[in-house]
Amino acid sequence: MKPTWASLLLVLTIMVVFSYQNFSTMSRLPTWVGSIWPTAVSETRLDAPARSCAGFFGDVPKRKVVMSIEAFGGVGDGTTSNTEAFRRAILHMQAFGNTGGSQLNVPKGRWLTGSFNLTSNFTLFLEHGAVILGSQVN
Numbered sequence: 426m427k428p429t430w431a432s433l434l435l436v437l438t439i440m441v442v443f444s445y446q447n448f449s450t451m452s453r454l455p456t457w458v459g460s461i462w463p464t465a466v467s468e469t470r471l472d473a474p475a476r477s478c479a480g481f482f483g484d485v486p487k488r489k490v491v492m493s494i495e496a497f498g499g500v501g502d503g504t505t506s507n508t509e510a511f512r513r514a515i516l517h518m519q520a521f522g523n524t525g526g527s528q529l530n531v532p533k534g535r536w537l538t539g540s541f542n543l544t545s546n547f548t549l550f551l552e553h554g555a556v557i558l559g560s561q562v563n
């Protein structure tokens with residue numbers, strides 16, 4: 426079917442609505458949020474945490490150990506498989522389940538991965554612009 430002007434207009438309207446939603450999510454965030462963000466005791470020193478992929482800044486549980494998937498060899502280029510990196514990370518971080526929990530940060534990028542299991546008292550934190558690409562193969 427050939428796209429009509431009406432359907433193009435509809436797509437455009439949807440895009441405008443979505444970008445407005447993105448914009449309003451961002452503008453709702455007070456600027457002081459970054460400065461009061463709790464400093465995590467981390468194994469790997471991380472910079473001030475980024476906004477989550479959903480612009481969510483609410484009640485992210487405070488975890489004792491915060492690490493980046495990059496510390497486990499992850500590469501967010503959209504083509505490298507990160508299955509082993511995620512599995513290694515969670516294997517490492519599940520040890521903190523009973524001692525303050527852990528958070529794995531996934532920076533901005535496209536992270537291809539097969540399946541991996543989560544663990545207890547664990548936060549998988551997708552920073553703003555991070556996309557997980559699920560793959561059926563490892």
Ligand SMILES: *[C@@H]1O[C@H](CO)[C@@H](O)[C@H](O)[C@H]1NC(C)=O
Pocket residue numbers: 440441443444447478553554
């Ligand atoms: C909304 O934000 C997401 C995440 O940053 C982005 O991937 C998406 O393209 C944005 N949508 C629009 C319409 O800008």
Ligand SMILES: *[C@@H]1O[C@H](CO)[C@@H](O)[C@H](O)[C@H]1NC(C)=O
Pocket residue numbers: 522523524545546
């Ligand atoms: C998760 O943490 C809570 C304390 O915040 C603790 O009571 C609980 O046992 C932990 N769960 C596991 C499975 O370690």
Ligand SMILES: *[C@@H]1O[C@H](CO)[C@@H](O)[C@H](O)[C@H]1NC(C)=O
Pocket residue numbers: 512540541542
């Ligand atoms: C995830 O958990 C399921 C069920 O316990 C198990 O069969 C599977 O092997 C686990 N996968 C990994 C990568 O640990």
